[in-house]
Amino acid sequence: MDFDLSSEHELFRDTVRAFAVERVAPAAEELDRESRFPYELVAEMAELGLMGIPFPEELGGAGGDTLAYAIAVEELARIDSSVAITLAAHTSLGTMPIYLFGSDEQKQRWIPPLARGERLAAFGLTEPGAGSDAGATRTTATLRGDSWIVNGSKVFITNAGTDITRCVTITALTGEGEISNLVIENGTPGYEISAPVRKLGWKASDTRALSFSDCAVPVGNLIGTRGQGFHQFLQILDGGRISVAAMGVGVAQGAYDLAYAYAKERHQFGRPISSFQAIQFKLADMATEIEASRGLVWKAAWLKDRGRPFAREAAMAKLYTGELSNRAVNASLQIHGGYGFTDEFAISRLYRDQKILEIGEGTNEVQRMVIARHLGLP
Numbered sequence: 001m002d003f004d005l006s007s008e009h010e011l012f013r014d015t016v017r018a019f020a021v022e023r024v025a026p027a028a029e030e031l032d033r034e035s036r037f038p039y040e041l042v043a044e045m046a047e048l049g050l051m052g053i054p055f056p057e058e059l060g061g062a063g064g065d066t067l068a069y070a071i072a073v074e075e076l077a078r079i080d081s082s083v084a085i086t087l088a089a090h091t092s093l094g095t096m097p098i099y100l101f102g103s104d105e106q107k108q109r110w111i112p113p114l115a116r117g118e119r120l121a122a123f124g125l126t127e128p129g130a131g132s133d134a135g136a137t138r139t140t141a142t143l144r145g146d147s148w149i150v151n152g153s154k155v156f157i158t159n160a161g162t163d164i165t166r167c168v169t170i171t172a173l174t175g176e177g178e179i180s181n182l183v184i185e186n187g188t189p190g191y192e193i194s195a196p197v198r199k200l201g202w203k204a205s206d207t208r209a210l211s212f213s214d215c216a217v218p219v220g221n222l223i224g225t226r227g228q229g230f231h232q233f234l235q236i237l238d239g240g241r242i243s244v245a246a247m248g249v250g251v252a253q254g255a256y257d258l259a260y261a262y263a264k265e266r267h268q269f270g271r272p273i274s275s276f277q278a279i280q281f282k283l284a285d286m287a288t289e290i291e292a293s294r295g296l297v298w299k300a301a302w303l304k305d306r307g308r309p310f311a312r313e314a315a316m317a318k319l320y321t322g323e324l325s326n327r328a329v330n331a332s333l334q335i336h337g338g339y340g341f342t343d344e345f346a347i348s349r350l351y352r353d354q355k356i357l358e359i360g361e362g363t364n365e366v367q368r369m370v371i372a373r374h375l376g377l378p
């Protein structure tokens with residue numbers, strides 16, 4: 001066993017950490033307060049090659065592995081979740097279906113501007129009546145001539161409506177009980193995108209409802225084999241869970257960093273509050289759980305990078321880091337006392353940004369269902 005990161009991974013982590021601290025941290029509070037999408041930061045991440053980490057260089061990506069991707073997402077989430085989810089949804093939800101299941105021609109056509117980060121991609125799975133039960137999709141795509149005519153709606157779709165969004169990959173019924181994935185380009189007649197959804201957290205990330213009304217999509221935009229959409233999206237979610245789990249580690253680490261610094265600085269009863277055992281125990285618990293959770297995330301990434309089954313570990317990592325990050329932001333805010341409840345302190349943003357990690361890409365309950373299935377329970 002080797003618990004050390006390679007020197008390449010270490011260097012990469014240092015690069016992303018420096019970017020997060022020097023560029024994201026100074027902007028995060030204002031972006032959150034104004035619910036403003038971080039266009040400038042996305043452009044800078046594109047320059048650094050962060051918007052296409054796991055895609056090959058021939059397609060405009062960085063040729064990195066899943067571990068590098070998880071490291072980048074953790075480092076960004078440690079500072080700001082809106083920026084981290086923008087990168088993660090673009091990579092593992094938006095671009096990945098085309099990379100994993102698209103034909104060579106589709107990859108050449110769609111991926112290079114996405115992997116270079118010049119344009120963004122989204123993944124539209126959730127519908128008003130199909131959330132945890134994502135296979136209950138009602139959106140239809142009917143073949144007419146050389147077009148799919150799409151009708152239906154999607155909700156909560158990340159990155160769908162920015163000025164630089166190129167496309168969304170959606171699931172749709174292409175026949176009785178037959179789900180397929182289709183890429184729909186922004187600007188296609190009949191494809192309407194709502195105003196940004198107002199949210200508790202992730203305020204600088206772009207979340208939209210989509211509607212399709214007799215929206216004609218070229219027949220060549222169907223990804224992979226017709227009728228394979230259900231299996232495709234399950235695979236996409238398995239991979240995506242590694243990045244959401246990495247966000248959980250990042251948020252927990254960020255909450256710990258803030259609490260640690262504050263506890264040393266804040267004095268009560270004539271001493272720094274970090275000298276009280278009650279505070280020390282909270283920090284000790286956080287540090288222990290963060291160490292464990294990072295191990296889970298890196299193991300899932302390691303398995304994926306070796307082409308081995310990783311779905312069980314990804315679900316475990318997602319579940320554990322979701323719940324851990326909840327405990328961590330709560331303990332960190334408690335350590336900040338009343339100041340943590342004000343917008344003057346970053347912990348209040350991390351606290352609001354955390355909750356969705358227990359809901360998106362499968363709720364805690366859904367992760368337990370997935371894990372139970374892998375344990376062979378009926």
Ligand SMILES: Cc1cc2nc3c(=O)[nH]c(=O)nc-3n(C[C@H](O)[C@H](O)[C@H](O)COP(=O)(O)OP(=O)(O)OC[C@H]3O[C@@H](n4cnc5c(N)ncnc54)[C@H](O)[C@@H]3O)c2cc1C
Pocket residue numbers: 089093122123124125126130131132133155156157158159199202207356359360361362363364365366
């Ligand atoms: C900010 C944000 C961004 C998002 N981005 C995207 C995106 O880019 N693309 C996308 O497709 N979706 C996206 N989503 C949607 C997200 O994945 C769903 O919200 C999530 O899967 C849960 O679905 P739901 O909200 O319909 O909840 P429901 O499925 O209605 O669940 C409600 C509650 O019931 C529980 N429940 C449901 N079924 C069971 C069961 N069988 N057993 C036990 N408990 C159960 C759930 O765990 C939950 O607690 C996003 C959501 C948000 C809020």
